[in-house]
Amino acid sequence: MKDVSVGICGLGTVGGGTFNVLTRNAALIAGRAGCNIRITRVASRRSRDDLDLGSVPFSTDIFDVVNDPAVDVVVELIGGYDTAKELVLAAIRNGKHVVTANKALIAVHGNEIFEAAEKAGVVVAYEAGVAGGIPVIKAVREGLAANRIDWIAGIINGTGNYILTEMRAGREFSEVLKEAQELGYAEADPTFDVEGIDAAHKLAILASSGFGVPLQFEKGFTEGISTITPYDIAHAELLGYRVKHLGIARRREEGIELRVHPTLVPKSHLIAQVDGVLNAVLVDGDAVGQTMYYGPGAGDEATASAVIADIVDVARAVSTESTLRIPYLGFQPNAMEDLDVLPMEDIHSAYYLRIQAFDHPGVLAKIASILSEHGINIESIMQKESEFKDGRIPVIILTHTVQERQMNLAIEDMEALSDVDGKVVRIRAENFN
Ligand SMILES: NC(=O)C1=CN([C@@H]2O[C@H](COP(=O)(O)OP(=O)(O)OC[C@H]3O[C@@H](n4cnc5c(N)ncnc54)[C@H](O)[C@@H]3O)[C@@H](O)[C@H]2O)C=CC1
Numbered sequence: 001m002k003d004v005s006v007g008i009c010g011l012g013t014v015g016g017g018t019f020n021v022l023t024r025n026a027a028l029i030a031g032r033a034g035c036n037i038r039i040t041r042v043a044s045r046r047s048r049d050d051l052d053l054g055s056v057p058f059s060t061d062i063f064d065v066v067n068d069p070a071v072d073v074v075v076e077l078i079g080g081y082d083t084a085k086e087l088v089l090a091a092i093r094n095g096k097h098v099v100t101a102n103k104a105l106i107a108v109h110g111n112e113i114f115e116a117a118e119k120a121g122v123v124v125a126y127e128a129g130v131a132g133g134i135p136v137i138k139a140v141r142e143g144l145a146a147n148r149i150d151w152i153a154g155i156i157n158g159t160g161n162y163i164l165t166e167m168r169a170g171r172e173f174s175e176v177l178k179e180a181q182e183l184g185y186a187e188a189d190p191t192f193d194v195e196g197i198d199a200a201h202k203l204a205i206l207a208s209s210g211f212g213v214p215l216q217f218e219k220g221f222t223e224g225i226s227t228i229t230p231y232d233i234a235h236a237e238l239l240g241y242r243v244k245h246l247g248i249a250r251r252r253e254e255g256i257e258l259r260v261h262p263t264l265v266p267k268s269h270l271i272a273q274v275d276g277v278l279n280a281v282l283v284d285g286d287a288v289g290q291t292m293y294y295g296p297g298a299g300d301e302a303t304a305s306a307v308i309a310d311i312v313d314v315a316r317a318v319s320t321e322s323t324l325r326i327p328y329l330g331f332q333p334n335a336m337e338d339l340d341v342l343p344m345e346d347i348h349s350a351y352y353l354r355i356q357a358f359d360h361p362g363v364l365a366k367i368a369s370i371l372s373e374h375g376i377n378i379e380s381i382m383q384k385e386s387e388f389k390d391g392r393i394p395v396i397i398l399t400h401t402v403q404e405r406q407m408n409l410a411i412e413d414m415e416a417l418s419d420v421d422g423k424v425v426r427i428r429a430e431n432f433n
């Protein structure tokens with residue numbers, strides 16, 4: 001097999017990690033790939049003093065990589081939507097294979113990119129884009145190929161999980177976010193991490209490769225962790241639950257659920273034990289049952305591990321007829337289904353509710369009666385001593401599973417009570433049974 005020549009675009013956290021691991025483990029990787037994988041070009045806005053590029057040509061123009069006839073594989077590690085799309089489409093037009101860690105690009109422009117790649121007969125691989133170093137795309141597209149996948153749920157943003165973990169230990173949100181940025185975990189715009197956009201990108205990709213539906217990122221529901229308070233984290237713990245930021249995709253007859261939001265999970269569940277920058281993805285297949293994939297969701301060399309695994313796959317695939325390669329989203333184009341994303345009101349979930357009630361006689365009865373009118377059963381209820389001097393008392397309720405539509409109506413009715421102050425805090429809860 002002939003050597004494969006790689007051009008890296010973007011020499012930041014992941015680009016630097018990829019350069020270092022490919023250089024350090026070159027012989028071992030060649031042994032696996034069946035050929036040498038050589039970095040023959042690098043481009044980024046700035047070079048890095050801490051990387052020894054040796055004789056590899058460096059330029060500040062990433063399009064130099066795409067236009068270099070000697071480059072077989074363009075590794076896109078610049079991030080973002082627009083320039084990255086232009087770069088990847090130009091690479092495809094020039095007949096180059098593409099490896100990317102950019103989930104934003106795939107979630108938003110993936111349908112168009114895969115169509116162009118299919119016409120050109122090139123591979124576009126994106127393992128590093130979903131749950132960083134965890135080979136979860138490989139698991140879903142290949143390892144679980146026998147299964148009808150019914151749902152996928154996971155902690156798929158390392159920064160958010162790092163923040164929630166440290167908040168549980170009493171640290172401040174903003175201080176921990178700064179630390180995650182310094183460690184290279186956060187996106188260029190960290191609101192993508194804390195508001196759930198990054199997780200929603202990854203979830204859209206997981207859902208499409210698990211269910212065989214086109215990418216539909218823009219139709220998903222996204223709620224971040226910026227409104228989660230230490231108070232709710234502590235009270236969820238008292239109820240036996242942990243607050244995790246989950247992406248949940250479920251396949252139903254009438255469509256798919258696609259939602260990212262903070263979620264209470266039982267403390268005894270494996271996923272509740274996943275802390276710090278670690279990610280975990282649970283996949284439910286009809287034949288295998290539940291499997292879970294766990295590991296680092298971000299970081300330089302952890303992410304490089306997935307980038308390089310994709311380069312090795314490309315090296316192996318170049319000698320394979322393009323129609324015999326693993327399809328971009330795991331299903332052959334004619335086997336894809338056009339299932340739509342369902343509105344949030346149609347999902348079913350249990351709920352943690354925190355209601356700031358005034359300490360009036362009968363207030364608990366009124367709240368219980370509203371829940372009952374909407375067919376909502378209470379699993380447990382806690383009425384806390386007030387920390388406020390004005391007579392408000394927090395009422396904390398965990399409900400059984402109910403349709404979100406009913407819960408919205410019940411919350412509306414509770415907020416309309418003169419005995420209830422402000423907005424009801426609601427966090428969804430899952431047991432994964
Ligand atoms: N940091 C992490 O742990 C992970 C990051 N990713 C993804 O990998 C990609 C890269 O992320 P990081 O390495 O963290 O970002 P980064 O900001 O550390 O690195 C990006 C590099 O690309 C360069 N760059 C950006 N636009 C450019 C342009 N137009 N021309 C020339 N150079 C340009 C920047 O100067 C920078 O050196 C992103 O898509 C990110 O979402 C995926 C998994 C994990």
Ligand SMILES: N[C@@H](CC=O)C(=O)O
Nearest residue numbers: 157158159186187298
């Ligand atoms: N910002 C992302 C990086 C990996 O995808 C995260 O924190 O998970």
Ligand code: NA
Nearest residue numbers: 127130132134
């Ligand atoms: Na991955």
